[in-house]
Amino acid sequence: MSITTPEHDAKIAKITFASVYPHYVNKVEKKGRTKEELHQVITWLTGFDDAMIQELIDTKVTFETFFAKATLNPNAHLIKGVICGYRIEDITTPLTQQTRYLDKLVDELAKGRKMEKILR
Known part of the structure; x- marks a missing residue:
């Protein structure tokens, strides 16, 4: 069972969205997806x-x-699967799990998954 540590959770909580966002954009654009599609995924997850x-x-x-x-x-x-060595559905800290949801959606977008599959 891949459960995160309190230290890991605290580190995730302190990361700024602004510091990760350019990496998300870069990752999806390198794979032929768009910033608009990235925003569609973020909007679906967060509103x-x-x-x-x-x-x-x-x-x-x-x-x-x-x-x-x-x-x-x-x-x-x-949203299920493994991201950064952690099985998303086994993560017990809500914030860490939510952050990994976002990472997984960005991953799926970059891997060319169809939008209707990503937006469950």
Whole structure:
């Protein structure tokens, strides 16, 4: 069972969305996907529109604040699999699990998965 440590969870909580966002954009664009598709995935998971995504980047919010402001999609629990060595459905810390949901969606987008499959 791959459960995260309190130290790992604390580290995730302190990471700013703004510091990770350019990596998300780069990852999907390198694979022929678009920033618009990335935003579609982020919006599906969090309920944030483009303006809110930009505001969260500009204000350099942590993932803790990012997900505190989000309205998580009711189907988010359907996101399963392994990301960064952790099985998403086994992660017990909600914030860490939510962050990994986002990572997994970005991964699926970059791997060329069809949008209707990504947006469960």
